[in-house]
Amino acid sequence: MSTTLRRAAIVSPVRTPVGGFGGTLRPVRAESLASHVIKELVARTGIDPALVEDVSFAQSYANSEAPCIGRWAALDAGLPIEVPGFQIDRRCGGGLQAVVAAAMMVQTGAADVVVAGGVESMSNIEHYTTSARWGSRSGNQVLYDRLDRGRERSQPAWRFGEISGMIETAENLATAYGIGRDAADAYAARSQQRAAAAREVGAFAEEIAPIEVAQRKGNPIVLDRDEGIRADSSAASLARLRAVTPGGTVTAGNAAQQNDAAAACLVVAEDRLEELGLEPMAWFEGWSAVGCEPATMGLGPVGAVEKLFARTGVGFDDLALIELNEAFAVQVLAVLAGWGVPLDEVDDRLNVNGSGISLGHPVGATGVRILTTMLHELRRRGGGLALETMCVGGGQGVAALFRGVA
DSSP states (O other), X not given: OOSSOOOEEEEEEEEOOOEETTSTTTTSOHHHHHHHHHHHHHHHHOOOGGGOOEEEEEOSSXXXXXXXXXXXXXXXXXXXXXXXXXXXXXXXXXXXXXXXXHHHHHHTTSOSEEEEEEEEEGGGOOEEOSSSTTXXXXXXXXXXXXXXXXXXXXXXXXXXXXXXXXXXXXXXXXXXXXXXXXXXXXXXXXXXXXXXXXXHTTTTTTTBOOEEEXXXXXXXXXXXXXXXXXXXXXXXXXHTSOOSSTTOSOOTTSBOOBEEEEEEEEEEEGGGHHHHTOOOSEEEEXXXXXXXXXXXXXXXXXXXXXXXXXXXXXXXXXXXXXXXXXXXXXXXXXXXXXXXXXXXXXXXXXXXXXXXXXXXXXXXXXXXXXXXXXXXXXXXXXXXXXXXXXXXXXXXXXXXXXXXXX
C-alpha cells in the first residue's frame, strides 16, 4: 500500500431541518432521520449505492431500537446489503468525528467512497433502569432520564467529583473568565438574529432536505425550516429570562437547544471524483482532538485548535470562516478569551449564520450540521479555509480544517 495520503473530498453535504424538542419531528425516530439524509445524499449525487464502501454515523444517545445506527440506517435507506456501517460517539463532537473517520479511510486507501453523517432524536431519548433485569426484593425501581444522566455521568466521580451537568461547567467558565449575564445575552441575541437573517434570505434552502412527517389525523406535514430560530430575540428580551442556577448566567435563551436532526455527506477519494461525476465542495485538510478538565469542558476548542494550528501552520488570519459550536454563550466567549481573539476581530467570520443557540444542538448530528452549513456559506463566499471546532461533554475538544472549492 502506498504511504502517500490521498486527498479526501467532501461532496454534497445535506441535512434535515432541525426540529425543536418535542416539536414537528418528535414522531420521527433517529434511524428514520438518518435514513432520510442517506437517501437524499444518494439522490443528489447520483452515486451508485453499490459504490459506497462504508457508512460512518454518529449518535450520542444510542439504544437497542436501532443498534449500530450506521449499518441500520444504510439498510433502511436501501443501500445494498454488502455496504457495512458503524457508529461513533464522541458526544458533541461525534458528527465531526464521523467525517474525520471517513476521511482517514479515504486518505489511507481503505475506501474510495464513504457516507459520513450524524443523527440525534432528542425528543425520543428514553428513560431507563439499571436494576430491573434481576429484580429487587423490595423498594422502588428507578427510571433515569438518559439525557440528564448522560450529562451527570460524563466523568468518573471518584476522580473529578460530582458534576451536576453541563450548565455547571458553563457557570464555571463564567466565573473563571468574568463573563456576565449581559455579555451572554448579547451573544445569544447575535446568534438568533444571524440565523433569522440567513433564513430570511434563503441561505439554508439548498442544504436542507425537507422531511414529511405523518400525522395521526389529516395530511402529512412537510418540515422544511429550522424550528428553533426566534427572530424576535434581543438582548433585552433575553434578559427577562430566569437563570437556571440562582444568581447564575445560563438561561434557556443563552444555551444550546435540545433538538432532532440528521446530516450526511459523501467523502470521496480525489482520484475517483471525475469518473463518478462528483463535484467536491471542500477538501479535508486536517484535524485534532484533546482532553481537558470535565468541569470546564467548554474550553476544549482552545487546546484542539492550538494543536491543529501547530500541526498545520495555519492561524486565525488564514481563515475565511470559523464555526465554534454554541453549547452556551458563555462557553463561546470563554473560548475566544482562551484563544486571545476578541469577538470584534472575527465577528464577520464566526458563526455567521447562527449555531447551537439559534439553530440547535442535536448532539450526534451537530458536527455534520455545522459542516453542511459552513461549506454552503464558504461556497457563497468564493471558497477559502474554514475551521470547525467543538467542545465535548466530559472534557474534550475537537477541531478540523476544510478548504472550500470556489
